[in-house]
Amino acid sequence: MFKDMREYLQMLDENGYLDRRSEEIALEEIPYQLELQEKNGNTVIFDNIKGYKYGLFNNVFGRREYLAMAFGCEKEKVVDIFGERMEERVKPVMVEDAPVQEVVLNPGEFDIREFPFIQHGQNDAGRYITGGMVIAKDPETGVRNLSFNRMQLKGPDKTGLRMSPTQDLETYYRKAVAMGKPLEIAVVIGAHPMCLLAAACGPPRGVDELDIAGALRGEPIELVKCKTIDMEVPAYAEVILEGKILPDEMEEEGPFGDFQEFYIEVMKNHVLHIGCVTMRKDPMIQVIRAGSRDDVTLLGSPREAQIKRQLESMNIDVTAINIMITGNYLTCAIAVRKQYELEVKNALMAAFGSFKFLKNCIIVDHDVDVFDPADIFWAMSTRLSAEKGIMIVPNAMGFGRDKYGIHTTKLGIDATAPFNQWDEFERVRVYRPEA
Ligand SMILES: Cc1cc2nc3c(=O)[nH]c(=O)nc-3n(C[C@H](O)[C@H](O)[C@H](O)COP(=O)(O)O)c2cc1C
Numbered sequence: 001m002f003k004d005m006r007e008y009l010q011m012l013d014e015n016g017y018l019d020r021r022s023e024e025i026a027l028e029e030i031p032y033q034l035e036l037q038e039k040n041g042n043t044v045i046f047d048n049i050k051g052y053k054y055g056l057f058n059n060v061f062g063r064r065e066y067l068a069m070a071f072g073c074e075k076e077k078v079v080d081i082f083g084e085r086m087e088e089r090v091k092p093v094m095v096e097d098a099p100v101q102e103v104v105l106n107p108g109e110f111d112i113r114e115f116p117f118i119q120h121g122q123n124d125a126g127r128y129i130t131g132g133m134v135i136a137k138d139p140e141t142g143v144r145n146l147s148f149n150r151m152q153l154k155g156p157d158k159t160g161l162r163m164s165p166t167q168d169l170e171t172y173y174r175k176a177v178a179m180g181k182p183l184e185i186a187v188v189i190g191a192h193p194m195c196l197l198a199a200a201c202g203p204p205r206g207v208d209e210l211d212i213a214g215a216l217r218g219e220p221i222e223l224v225k226c227k228t229i230d231m232e233v234p235a236y237a238e239v240i241l242e243g244k245i246l247p248d249e250m251e252e253e254g255p256f257g258d259f260q261e262f263y264i265e266v267m268k269n270h271v272l273h274i275g276c277v278t279m280r281k282d283p284m285i286q287v288i289r290a291g292s293r294d295d296v297t298l299l300g301s302p303r304e305a306q307i308k309r310q311l312e313s314m315n316i317d318v319t320a321i322n323i324m325i326t327g328n329y330l331t332c333a334i335a336v337r338k339q340y341e342l343e344v345k346n347a348l349m350a351a352f353g354s355f356k357f358l359k360n361c362i363i364v365d366h367d368v369d370v371f372d373p374a375d376i377f378w379a380m381s382t383r384l385s386a387e388k389g390i391m392i393v394p395n396a397m398g399f400g401r402d403k404y405g406i407h408t409t410k411l412g413i414d415a416t417a418p419f420n421q422w423d424e425f426e427r428v429r430v431y432r433p434e435a
């Protein structure tokens with residue numbers, strides 16, 4: 001598979017999926033342009049931003065075809081390949097020569113605000129690092145962890161950093177605090193797409209997600225030693241920020257528009273101090289809007305794979321799955337080839353059991369297109385009997401930031417036709433003489 005993000009972008013370009021926008025543009029104009037780009041589906045590079053030396057890119061997972069191209073498979077097979085590889089482990093390898101260290105900037109020589117990080121939401125507190133993948137090491141075991149964390153720009157070498165209490169990173173941080181030490185982290189910008197996907201997998205603690213990145217890629221990820229901290233980072237990334245989070249230093253951060261398209265209010269969060277920046281000679285910055293196609297692909301792909309595998313282990317014949325319909329991975333549509341009348345309820349329970357944030361799940365027959373919301377509504381209109389087909393499970397664990405208890409009730413919908421009545425429920429296809 002391609003070596004790095006650049007080769008991936010090149011692959012997209014060769015297939016007509018990359019828009020290189022070279023007209024001069026103000027940084028402030030870019031967020032709206034990104035929204036338009038997302039609607040058109042193409043990946044985009046802005047390489048002529050007024051007042052900024054470097055470019056930025058976005059929408060790297062704009063269409064499902066992109067991952068199919070990456071894995072060299074049909075679009076429908078991505079979820080299976082993802083599921084298989086996610087269970088495998090391929091350890092990284094160390095290298096000496098790293099493009100990401102072509103330029104090394106020490107304190108006083110850099111100002112992170114000179115990179116084209118943008119303000120995404122109208123009421124966001126300001127510019128944020130949104131495509132930054134954090135690498136940290138467990139202070140006790142040394143096991144590495146990958147995660148995403150939003151970082152509010154606060155100075156030349158300082159950002160706010162949000163880690164939720166359920167993140168492995170937060171566990172690492174608490175261990176460091178207990179040992180009276182700062183937690184060293186590296187922020188990676190423009191890592192291999194498979195690294196980014198691995199970072200969002202959230203496997204059980206103790207698994208090095210770089211091993212998953214290697215497995216997804218089918219080849220080890222090349223790492224290089226950091227210059228100022230005890231950390232290894234992807235050698236072919238674009239930019240690395242080497243830094244540390246000090247014990248008990250908290251500052252106000254936010255507001256920030258999150259993936260549900262609500263603003264998270266101002267709160268006390270951690271602070272990152274950056275001691276060194278390394279980068280390519282001509283780095284590009286990746287930005288990822290919360291709730292965007294990129295965001296939901298990162299977080300949704302592993303969950304689709306995991307739910308599908310769970311259902312298949314119960315002999316449910318899953319023909320398609322889409323957890324990205326609503327742009328936030330809280331609602332999933334699954335198509336099945338039904339084998340028993342009542343198995344759909346079991347499938348719904350299993351789906352909720354295998355991914356705890358999942359709030360709504362709708363199961364349709366194999367002839368319904370789970371990638372087309374209108375088709376899902378068609379199935380509800382024509383095949384759902386609400387009395388029999390609706391399942392409500394109150395008081396279950398769901399997405400955590402939930403002041404109003406919106407996420408603790410699961411809604412399961414069985415919108416499949418009655419079993420063995422296919423003669424009556426087969427869909428009308430348009431007449432064609434040869435069919
Ligand atoms: C673009 C993006 C931004 C994210 N931002 C944050 C964040 O600011 N804070 C957080 O706790 N999780 C954030 N997440 C979710 C976590 O990074 C993700 O769940 C990750 O798997 C956590 O890994 P860990 O449990 O191994 O630490 C983000 C995810 C994505 C894709």
Ligand SMILES: [Mn+2]
Binds near residue numbers: 146202204205209
């Ligand atoms: Mn982890």
